[in-house]
Amino acid sequence: EPEVTQTPSHQVTQMGQEVILRCVPISNHLYFYWYRQILGQKVEFLVSFYNNEISEKSEIFDDQFSVERPDGSNFTLKIRSTKLEDSAMYFCASGTSGGAAPDTQYFGPGTRLTVL
């Protein structure tokens, strides 16, 4: 069964460094999402992406964050200058339809980002 994959599973970085989290969505999906979960807190929506554009973003998704679909398979989340509070589990999701009935969002296993 097709699945969303994410790499790396765990990323450790120094404060102020740039990180890129990678996701390979399911191949025929057109809608892509990033969520994050700070340890002990809720899973929070960051951004949705369709047709090479951001379709919705949360207040968390400030200028330090960007997303890109650099080729036909990858979907990346870049954090330009990491802060301690960016430490979290980051989940990628993809879906077949947008304004998506959320049952069409398929989630990856997550990347744990630790900022030191």
Place this chain on the structure above:
Amino acid sequence: GDSVTQMEGPVTLSEEAFLTINCTYTATGYPSLFWYVQYPGEGLQLLLKATKADDKGSNKGFEATYRKETTSFHLEKGSVQVSDSAVYFCALSHPSSASKIIFGSGTRLSIRP
């Protein structure tokens, strides 16, 4: 804004016990409600959903009923198995922003053989 509150874990039960994980929500209008499950080392998977009041979602022996009067969507299972050990997330999607899922904080469930 819209939000979801669920009971804190961890919850530890013996095999074949009855399970309830409480979930309440705050939202305007008529959100859709969901339970997601995350097994160890895996991504979030949709377990069940309900899209209108009094709907009952069910899957793999789990059930949850959309109760608008109490703004609740409690997850239940009559007889849990060791394989049900996972983290369970209650969530909602609001029609005004259907691309965004709002999650609760998750409840870790451990089942003892």
